[in-house]
Amino acid sequence: MHVATATPKAKPKxxxxxxxxTGRLITWAAACLTALFIGGGPVMAAAAEINIYSHRQQFxxxxxxxxxxxxxxxxxxxxxxxxxxxxxxxxxxxxxxxDVILTVxxxxxxxxxxxxxxxPVDSPVLAANVPAHLRAADNRWFALSTRARLVATSxxxxxxxxxxxxxxxxxxxxxxxxxxxxxxxVYNRALMASVIAANGAEAAxxxxxGMVANFARKPQGNDRAQAKAIFEGQxxxxxxxxxxxxxxxxxxxxxxxxxxxxxxxxxxxxxxxxTHVNISGGGMARHSPNPEAARxxxxxxxxxxxxxxxxxxxxxxxxxxxxxxxxxxxSWGDFKRDELAIESLATLAPDxxxxxxxVGW
Amino acid sequence: MVATFLSYWSGRxxxxxxxxxxxxxxxxxxxxxxxxxxxxxxxxxxxxxWGHLVSTVLPRYVVNTLLLMLxxxxxxxxxxxxxxxxxxxxxxxxxxxxxxxxxxxxAIPAYIIAYTYTDFLEYAGPVQSLLRDLFGWQRPADYWFPxxxxxxxxxxxxxxxxxxxIYMVTRIAFRLTPASLFEIALVHDKSQFWSxxxxxxxxxxTAGLALVLMEVVSDFGTVEYFAVETITLGIxxxxxxxxxxxxxxxxxxxxxxxxxxLLGLExxxxxxxRFAGNGKSTLELQPxxxxxxxxxxxxxxxxxxxxLGFVIPVGVLLKFVLGNPVTDQLxxxxxxxxxxxxxxxxxxxxxxxxxxxxxxxxxYRGGIVVRRLTMAxxxxxxxxxxxxxxxxxxxxxxxxxxWGGLVGDPRATLxxxxxxxxxxxxxxxxxxxxxxxxxxxxxxxxxNMMNASRCLGHGFGPSLxxxxxxxxxxxxxxxxxxxxxxxxxxxxxxxxxxxxxxxxLATYTYQFAKDEMLETAALPALMIVVAGLVPVxxxxxxxxxxx
Numbered sequence: 001m002h003v004a005t006a007t008p009k010a011k012p013k014x015x016x017x018x019x020x021x022t023g024r025l026i027t028w029a030a031a032c033l034t035a036l037f038i039g040g041g042p043v044m045a046a047a048a049e050i051n052i053y054s055h056r057q058q059f060x061x062x063x064x065x066x067x068x069x070x071x072x073x074x075x076x077x078x079x080x081x082x083x084x085x086x087x088x089x090x091x092x093x094x095x096x097x098x099d100v101i102l103t104v105x106x107x108x109x110x111x112x113x114x115x116x117x118x119x120p121v122d123s124p125v126l127a128a129n130v131p132a133h134l135r136a137a138d139n140r141w142f143a144l145s146t147r148a149r150l151v152a153t154s155x156x157x158x159x160x161x162x163x164x165x166x167x168x169x170x171x172x173x174x175x176x177x178x179x180x181x182x183x184x185x186v187y188n189r190a191l192m193a194s195v196i197a198a199n200g201a202e203a204a205x206x207x208x209x210g211m212v213a214n215f216a217r218k219p220q221g222n223d224r225a226q227a228k229a230i231f232e233g234q235x236x237x238x239x240x241x242x243x244x245x246x247x248x249x250x251x252x253x254x255x256x257x258x259x260x261x262x263x264x265x266x267x268x269x270x271x272x273x274x275t276h277v278n279i280s281g282g283g284m285a286r287h288s289p290n291p292e293a294a295r296x297x298x299x300x301x302x303x304x305x306x307x308x309x310x311x312x313x314x315x316x317x318x319x320x321x322x323x324x325x326x327x328x329x330x331s332w333g334d335f336k337r338d339e340l341a342i343e344s345l346a347t348l349a350p351d352x353x354x355x356x357x358x359v360g361w
Numbered sequence: 362m363v364a365t366f367l368s369y370w371s372g373r374x375x376x377x378x379x380x381x382x383x384x385x386x387x388x389x390x391x392x393x394x395x396x397x398x399x400x401x402x403x404x405x406x407x408x409x410x411w412g413h414l415v416s417t418v419l420p421r422y423v424v425n426t427l428l429l430m431l432x433x434x435x436x437x438x439x440x441x442x443x444x445x446x447x448x449x450x451x452x453x454x455x456x457x458x459x460x461x462x463x464x465x466x467x468a469i470p471a472y473i474i475a476y477t478y479t480d481f482l483e484y485a486g487p488v489q490s491l492l493r494d495l496f497g498w499q500r501p502a503d504y505w506f507p508x509x510x511x512x513x514x515x516x517x518x519x520x521x522x523x524x525x526x527i528y529m530v531t532r533i534a535f536r537l538t539p540a541s542l543f544e545i546a547l548v549h550d551k552s553q554f555w556s557x558x559x560x561x562x563x564x565x566x567t568a569g570l571a572l573v574l575m576e577v578v579s580d581f582g583t584v585e586y587f588a589v590e591t592i593t594l595g596i597x598x599x600x601x602x603x604x605x606x607x608x609x610x611x612x613x614x615x616x617x618x619x620x621x622x623l624l625g626l627e628x629x630x631x632x633x634x635r636f637a638g639n640g641k642s643t644l645e646l647q648p649x650x651x652x653x654x655x656x657x658x659x660x661x662x663x664x665x666x667x668x669l670g671f672v673i674p675v676g677v678l679l680k681f682v683l684g685n686p687v688t689d690q691l692x693x694x695x696x697x698x699x700x701x702x703x704x705x706x707x708x709x710x711x712x713x714x715x716x717x718x719x720x721x722x723x724x725y726r727g728g729i730v731v732r733r734l735t736m737a738x739x740x741x742x743x744x745x746x747x748x749x750x751x752x753x754x755x756x757x758x759x760x761x762x763x764w765g766g767l768v769g770d771p772r773a774t775l776x777x778x779x780x781x782x783x784x785x786x787x788x789x790x791x792x793x794x795x796x797x798x799x800x801x802x803x804x805x806x807x808x809n810m811m812n813a814s815r816c817l818g819h820g821f822g823p824s825l826x827x828x829x830x831x832x833x834x835x836x837x838x839x840x841x842x843x844x845x846x847x848x849x850x851x852x853x854x855x856x857x858x859x860x861x862x863x864x865x866l867a868t869y870t871y872q873f874a875k876d877e878m879l880e881t882a883a884l885p886a887l888m889i890v891v892a893g894l895v896p897v898x899x900x901x902x903x904x905x906x907x908x
Contacts, residue, residue, distance in 0.1 A: 051861055057872040077861035080872065083601060084857040087751045091758030094771040097778050097861070111604055182588060184598040220510050220588040222877055232484040233500050253880065255485075289772070350603045357417040357598070 049075045050293045053085045055103035056280065063313050068300050074293050089117045094287050099294040102144075102282040105186040107193075109141045109281050110346035118283040121295055129302035129320045134279060134342060143279035143342070144301050145316035148242040148335070149191050150275055152227060152263040157236045166195065166268045166276065169237065170210025178211060179226045179235035182219040183361025184353060187241060187278065192352035192361075193345045194276040194338055201351060208359045219361060224248060224256070231262035238263070241278075246315030246328055267335040274336035278345070280316065382731050385722035388715055389734040392789050394760075395752035396741055402755065403614050405607035410599065414608070422595040425512060426578065426619065429591060432516030433523065433577045438570055440520060440666040441527025442562075446554060447663060449535040452648035453656040459663040461901035466670030467525035467843070468893025470850035470867060472582025473886045474518045474670070476879055477677035479586070482509040510587045518583060521670035523576055527569035529839055530801055534565035537805055540647070564804055568797040572843075574623060575742040575793065578616045579749075581853060592616045593745045606751070613748040620743035675890060681883035694869070694885050698892055701849055701865040704780070708787040709795075709844040713837055715788060716795030721825065724803050725811060735796065742793035746853035753786040753858065779860055786854045791847055795840040802836025803829075846893050866892065 054061055058080050065076045079085070079098075089096055089112075101112055112118050118140040126135070126142055134143035151163055163169070169178060181188065196204040216235035221228075226238035227248060248260035267275045282301070284294045300306055307318035311329050318325060444463050448456060482488050489506055498504045507513065538561045546557045559566075584591045592612055600609030651659070719735040727735075741749055757776040764775045776782040806829065814824035852867045859868065866889045873882035 057875065059872060079859060079861055079863075080868075081856040082875070083597070083853070084747055084751060084754075087606070087754055088857060091754035092774075092777050093758060093762065095761055095765060095774045095777055107604075114604075186601070217508075218510070218588055220586075222875075224877055228485070234484060350605075353598060353603050354413055354417075357413070 048073055048293070049077065050099040050290050050297055051097045052076060052078045052100045052102060052297075053089065053098045053285070054078055054080045054101075055082055055085065055108060056080070060314055061102070063309055064301065064306055067305065067309065068297060071300065071305075072293075072296060074296065076297075086111055086115055086117060089285065090115060092287075096285060096287045097289060098285040099288040099290050100282055100297055101285055102280075104147075104278070104280040105190060106143075106279055106281070106342050107186060107190060107346040107349040109136075109279075109283070110343060112283065113140050117286050119286045119288060119291070121284050121298060123295055123299055125299040126302060129299075129307075129322070131319065131321060133339070134281075134319050136283075136343075141281050141283040142298060142302070143281040143319045145280045145307075145310040145314075146277050146319060146337075147280070147316050148267065148275045148277050148337070149187055149239065150242055151266040151268055152230065152238045152240050152245070153266055154230050154236040155262055155264050158264075160264065163237065163266050164268065164270070165272065166191070167199075167207055169214065169239075170207045172210070172214070174214040174237055176214065176216050177236040178214045179216055179229045179238040180211075180219045180361070181222055181226065181239075183208075183356035183359075187223070188239070188361065189349055189352045189356065190278050190345045191239070191276050192356060193348035194340060196348050196351060196355070197340050197344050198273055198338075201355070205355045205359065208355055208361060212359045212361050224259070227259040227263050231259040242332075243315035250315075250328060265332070269338070270336050273340070274338040277337045279319070279342060280310075379726060381718075381722040381726040382728075385719050385727055385731050386734060388719065389731075389738040391785075392738040392741065392792055393734075395749065395756040395786070395789050396744065397752075398755040398759075399610050399744065399748060399752035400614065402607060402752075403610040405610075407605060407608040407611060410603065410605055410608040411611075414595075414599070414612075418590065418595060418598075421590055422592045423615075425589055426591040426593075426616065428512055429515060429519075429584075429589065430574050430577050430619070430623075432512070433519045434570060434574055436516060436520035437524040437527055437573050438566065440524035441569060442531050442559070442566060443662050444524075444666060445528050445531035445535055445562075446558060447659045449532055450553070450558070450649060451655065451659050452650050453659040455660065456648075459660070459667070461898055462667055462671070463528055463663060464525050464897045464901065465890070465894070466522045466666070467529075467846050468850070468890050468897065469522050469671070469674055470582070470852065470870075470886075470889065471519050471522050471576075471580060472586060472852070473678075473850075473870065473874070473882075473889070474522050474674045475515075475583045475586045476874055476877075476882070477674040478509055478514065478518055480879060481673060481677055482506075482514075512587075512589050515583055515587045515589045517669065518587075519577060519580065521666055523573045524666055524670065526572045526576075526843065527566060529843070530565040530569045530798065531562050533835060533839065534562035534801070534805075538562070565801045568801045571620075571623070572742065572794060572797060575620055578620055578743055579745040581745055581747065592619075596745060596748060610748065610751075613744050616745070617740065617743050621740065675887070678883045678887045678890075681880045682887055685880045685883070690881070690884055694866075694888055697864045697866050697869045697885065698888055700863065701867075701889075702892060704783070704865060705845050705848040708784055708791070708848050709841050711784060712788055712791055712795040712844045713799075713841045716792060716799050716840060717830075717833075717837065719792075719796060720799040720803055721829070723800075725821070725825075739793035739796045741789040742791065744790075746790065746851065747857060749790055750786055750854045750857045753782060753789060753854075757782050757785065780863075783855065783858045783860070786858050787848050787851070790851070790854060791844050794843045794847055798836050798840030798843060799833060802833045802839075806832055842896050842899075845896055849892060850889055 052061075058078060061078065061080070065078070069075060081088075085101070089098060089101075092098070101118065103109055103112070113136060120139045121142075122139060126139070130142045134146070135141065151166065151169070153163060168174075183189070183192065192204065192208065195207060199207070217229070223238075223240035223244040224247070226235075226240055227244065229235050230238055242265065245260055245263070245265055248256040251257075269275060282298060284291060284298065288294045302320050304320065304323050307320045307323040308326055310316040310318060311326050315329060317329060324330065444459075447453075448460050448463070480486055492498070492504070492506070496504070535558055538558060542557045542561070543553050546553045551557075578591075579593060580591075581593050581597065584594050592615060596609045596612045596616075599605050599612060650656070719738065723732045723735040744752070761774045761777050765771045765773045776785060810828055810832070811824055814828045815821070819827065849865070850867050851865075852871055855865050856868050856871065859865075866885050870882045870885040870889065873879075874886070
């Protein structure tokens with residue numbers, strides 16, 4: 001019987017040894033856990049350091065951080081997450097180690113502002129480098145780059161000029177030919193908000209309804225996946241952010257060059273309000289332990305060097321009026337932007353999401 | 362008569378509060394704190410959003426979630442139980458290799474499989490290209506091909522990585538079933554599987570299935586990528602799209618109710634059944650040989666889930682890794698491997714220790730309160746990771762503010778900002794995994810084990826150390842391994858709660874996979890599999906000895 005072998009008198013030496021080994025294991029494990037708790041604990045930031053909460057992926061951010069550290073000697077530490085950082089800041093309250101928040105999409109920026117998680121930054125540099133309509137009136141957030149959301153059409157199967165306005169996507173002639181990522185993504189939600197702002201909620205919903213009826217497939221994938229779908233012939237028209245085109249065309253993935261080659265970009269509404277534009281941006285955390293360094297970092301991001309970097313790293317347009325889009329961006333020519341006050345995109349976001357839910361985008 | 366007396370005397374269930382009960386209750390409260398924080402959030406005002414949700418998207422979310430649970434449940438039970446049975450009961454070539462290979466899909470995050478399958482089955486992928494070449498089709502309109510980004514695709518993908526949860530526990534259950542019972546079935550000309558194996562393994566299968574279904578309900582990565590509108594996807598639309606954390610918390614509790622009602626149903630169904638062996642078969646179970654056809658059939662049963670859950674996805678990842686220069690990425694990936702193993706190992710250790718305490722307290726010490734609490738403490742698994750992370754944040758915020766007040770420094774933190782909050786969150790989320798494994802192990806021990814030891818004059822502590830714990834070694838290992846692998850691939854909680862500049866393989870993979878840069882994501886994704894390999898092999902060897 002098994003239990004018999006486990007009685008203490010059967011193998012006393014083995015038992016003692018086993019007990020000692022277990023004891024050692026437990027001590028060791030406890031030491032490890034303690035080290036993790038304390039060692040990983042908040043290191044009170046030295047003066048030459050800033051902590052960043054970022055919605056932008058690390059590999060997009062890294063070139064900026066490297067340039068900043070090279071110029072100022074200030075080290076950077078990052079937590080990257082696409083969701084929930086506002087809740088983290090909220091929970092941390094006064095104890096938060098975060099200095100700077102970086103994010104894309106105006107709705108996310110204003111969420112931070114609405115939750116009172118950002119501190120106003122009074123900086124002549126920022127005031128000079130960021131146009132007034134691209135920063136909060138109370139200087140709590142600043143746009144750092146802009147991106148156009150536009151229409152891509154198949155080079156082979158759609159005649160040039162067949163689509164001029166975003167509203168054209170609801171035209172029944174595109175039935176079964178349009179691809180898009182899900183409507184609830186921030187990019188589409190902001191686009192929806194811009195249509196509501198331009199045409200009113202009722203017309204906007206009718207437009208979305210008509211466009212969804214034209215979809216070639218269930219909304220899925222990111223913007224790059226829509227270009228791929230055009231290349232593969234699944235659809236002829238797609239909605240995408242402009243920089244995906246640059247990334248595909250000039251990236252190091254040969255197959256993606258083919259996808260980019262299959263599409264033509266249409267800067268929409270050029271004879272009307274202009275193409276819908278969204279921003280990436282940032283602000284200083286309300287309880288920043290290193291406000292001085294945080295301000296310097298935000299200022300740095302608006303300087304010509306960094307502004308050019310936005311174009312080089314991710315083909316985004318600069319916000320600094322003194323900086324002209326360089327290289328590839330320049331070659332695409334200028335276009336008319338929707339001058340809608342950027343904050344109304346955030347205000348209208350919940351309405352936009354409701355329409356998106358109703359039409360099933 | 363004597364037995365009744367002994368079972369009363371051994372204190373099962375004891376009605377007093379001793380150190381064990383108090384410790385168990387305190388730990389349960391710590392684990393339940395974040396879940397409670399989420400409930401409290403849900404009590405807030407959702408600004409009338411429910412009317413809109415119910416009339417538009419909610420019915421679709423609920424139906425999709427139920428279908429997904431049903432599909433994944435059926436398919437993963439089929440994979441898990443059939444492989445466990447074939448491995449324990451029959452002998453066939455390569456059985457020993459299949460035995461541990463079958464555990465491997467557990468190391469691959471479902472969302473990674475989703476990416477690889479999309480690459481494999483989409484229009485430009487190898488399967489469709491081959492079909493077009495074979496049949497001369499030119500365009501998508503020329504033929505019909507199942508869409509992988511669909512409910513069916515999600516069922517396939519999730520079942521092929523989640524079945525090991527069922528396979529692992531069911532295999533132990535089959536192995537521990539006394540051989541004499543199978544012989545009785547043979548004598549009476551009854552099916553060994555349907556009359557003995559399956560009924561006796563039911564608690565284990567249920568424990569595994571419960572984990573699988575909780576994973577399904579809380580999954581975000583796969584359903585987002587496949588655009589299957591489940592409740593969890595809806596939670597994110599409400600939270601981030603409508604800035605309504607209250608309605609989002611309410612919706613995550615809806616998904617939670619799904620799981621609890623399922624578990625309640627099963628508990629009710631088996632409340633009057635209890636099976637126990639003495640943990641060791643007195644007769645060695647002889648595997649059967651079914652002849653050539655049977656051997657091939659056995660291999661096919663094992664090969665199918667392995668092919669779907671491991672060979673194809675890893676093949677796709679390998680194709681990317683071999684096709685792209687990875688040398689400049691290698692150093693970073695290796696650093697990440699170390700951090701991942703350290704974090705997942707520490708958390709798995711913590712969870713097994715805590716689960717053990719709770720299971721022992723619930724089984725031998727505490728009364729109904731302790732038992733209910735320990736069960737409730739497992740419910741974190743059914744809440745979507747990000748929402749649970751928010752619960753943990755709120756809870757940690759409260760704790761740290763109290764701490765800051767205590768030491769008189771508002772910037773002092775106990776949990777926030779370091780690794781502590783991440784460990785806490787892992788504990789809250791994966792407690793169910795350790796608890797489930799240990800509970801199904803202890804359920805198989807007859808009461809008289811403890812009673813006999815106490816009769817022989819050992820106290821409770823020595824009885825545990827000398828009798829109970831050695832018999833639970835296999836379950837501890839199973840629970841620890843499942844936790845380790847689960848934590849290693851965990852994404853949303855790690856993303857949100859990690860310290861500065863801290864990457865696990867999962868977060869490192871995700872930043873590229875999110876942008877559909879599968880080429881760059883392939884190497885770290887493959888490393889998750891490799892890092893999972895070692896514990897899987899280790900564990901299989903130990904299981905073989907323990908079983």
